[in-house]
Amino acid sequence: MTRDNGRITGNTSVEGDHAMTLRSTVPMAQRSAIVAVLAAFAFTPAAAAADPGTALPELPELTDGHGLTIVDQPEWVADSDRTFVFSVATDEVPTPSLQPGQDPGEHDIMITLPEDYDPSAEYPVLYSLHGNGDRADSAANRQMGERATRDEPVITVWPNGGRSWYSNWVNPGDQGPQNWETFHLDQLIPFIDDNLATDASREGRAIAGHSMGGFGAFHYAQHRPELFSYVGSFSGGLDLLSPEMRAAVVATTLDPASGVPTTTPDAIFGSPVWPFDGVWNAQSPAQNVEPLRGMGVAMYAGNGGDLTVNPIQAVIENRARQTAVVTSANLTAAGIPHDFLDYGDGSEWAPGCTGKHSQIACLQADLDHFVALFTDRR
Secondary structure, three states: OEEOOOOOOOOOOHHHHHHHHHHHHOOHHHHHHHHHHHHHHOOOOOOOOOOOOOOOOOOOOOOOEOOEEEEEEEEEEOOOOOEEEEEEEEOOOOOOOEOOOOOOOOEEEEEEOOOOOOOOOOEOEEEEEOOOOOOOOOHHHHHHHHHHOOOOOOEEEEOOOOOOOOOEOOOOHHHOOOEHHHHHHHHHHHHHHHHOOEOOOHHHEEEEEEOHHHHHHHHHHHHOHHHOOEEEEEOOOOOOOOHHHHHHHHHHHHOHHHOEOOOOOOOOOOOOOOOOOHHHHHOOHHHOOHHHOOOEEEEEEOOOOOOOOOHHHHHHHHHHHHHHHHHHHHHHHOOOOOEEEEOOOOOOOOOOOOOOOOOHHHHHHHHHHHHHHHHHHO
């Protein structure tokens, strides 16, 4: 059997659906800042068709464990002999927010295997975290993952992240537990190691992500540095002390384009307003860099390029870059080596990259470079 993952979700009308949501819930003085940053976290690139497959390899048979229950066993994504999708349920996040086409209570997880995958080998694993408004099993993610690892013996895991901000929520309310960090780190990672041919050591594991996922990658690596040897952020929102970042997170809790049901502004990190913002401060990757010492660290961002062309995505990338600038400064002050690929308008980074947020050409180059860093380090 095969599965068609040619679905790309996300809101392309920030002044439409987003503005309608914000108009009824947020004071006038805050709307423009929130709308201006929200679009950055909706990932809506066009998908590319995969090459037709030939004879499909045998799919792995997965076994329940570590708190995860298999809902759907693996199915090959249409026209691929390397990428499959399966679904699990977990009591840590029993009711995730849903994008169109997703099933209640289920988490789709996409896996890209190395070419000529050998179940008796031990492959390094890259955990790749999607942005807000995107989904793990989008065709764009599949395309980028397969291209970046075409000649690399790496397993790529794309977990469902919903609107999670890759955190255990402080005030989940009626949605019930939203313990995304526990789901991904304490359940999914050992589950993958039990069911696939992985190198289960720290040196055999890396984590990276785009936008909200870049925040998540740093957040996870800082909380559990014993799990990862390399961490990467692709235009991630890394500075929770920034008012723009706080507005973006709050807006994603209120906006249906980030998933349904929506929730309350304080659901994820509590109140963003001083003096009640202690969780925001404690969880901000930019200011809490010490756990990254000894780990490979890479950040990628453009400056938005021509701000009159696709201005929302341009401005958002520009502000995401600023969070990387702050993080880089703090890493430098702490004496922690890192790579900051600050590629400006993108003209020298990749053909078709113009320095905007959520551009496939930019993200493909980011992922290609990061995979090479990770595999070279081993």
